[in-house]
Amino acid sequence: MKTYDARLVADDPHWTLIFVRELDHPPEQVWSALTEPGELDQWAPFATEEPLTAPGRTTLTMVDGDERTDLPATVTRVVRPSLLEYSWGDDVLRWELEPSGHGTRLTLRHTLAQSGMAAMVAAGWHLCTDVLSRLLDGNPVGVIRGRDAMDHGWAELRSAYASVIG
Template sequence: MGNLEQYTPRPAYGAQVQKDGEKWTLILVRELRHPPEKVWQALTDPRHLREWAPFDADGNLGTAGNTVKLTTVGAPTLHVTETTVTRADAPEALEYNWGGFNMRWELKALDGGTRLTLWTNIARHFISMGAAGWHICIDVLDHLLNGTPIGRMVGPDAAKFVGWQRLNAEYAELFGVENNWPKVAKKL
């Protein structure tokens, strides 16, 4: 297992927000140095998800129609949602719902890697926090695929991490929204 203390996330990048009234969608794009098939496995296999994702899955997300229970990691109370995979076109597109958030992953083969795009709806007041969280999750995923795992960092553990706090502020500025973390932190 790698060492999270040695991990410093890059500044906020590769993200935008689609705004539709109060419904906002985060779009996060990353280029990974791994083939789509390898990235697909990390997005769908419960053993891989346990290493980087903000939830655990009790089944494989790689088959359309599969019903899978997703357990949010680090939630103050047990939070389990059941989802049905609505689209699984390996290794190109994956869609499901996690706790009210529509999740759409697109994988596009690049020379020597994959362009990974995530679309997820996040409440406007939490959009920068969500962007910071997914930024770190995808970094952890990249380390895992490189064979240098640094360990999953999600939920309250991520929020205590100075890199997450910096990213949250950077994404708030990038998206032109208020950084709500100080208010949320006071309530915890």
């Protein structure tokens, strides 16, 4: 099973998962998918009712089948179309977009509040960015999140990432 560039770095007192993915679409198109509620709901592990395009408080809703859990979030940095940073519960997500060939190098720096979660988180983002890539290609496959991920190779991905990032 193919894994993407991922590594774990100490960010005292937390750990930051750095996950890199090459996408065949320009930064502006990827930016829209990262910030617009209608697009996020098609690929991300959460839903939101407000665009993530301006600093301020918001709510990101974890979705797992019929279960929905609201988590507080604060958008802290927005530099369109190259940088988006926000809290998600106790975690911090920093999305960096840079032109790469005819597409975008997407780098996610996910600072984890809980140690020992990196391989699970990497597997989840792997599936999410696979869905994102298909969405951007115009060939959406539907969101894969929560328990549904188990039916799409999440356990195997978790094991593969555990061997890569420890």
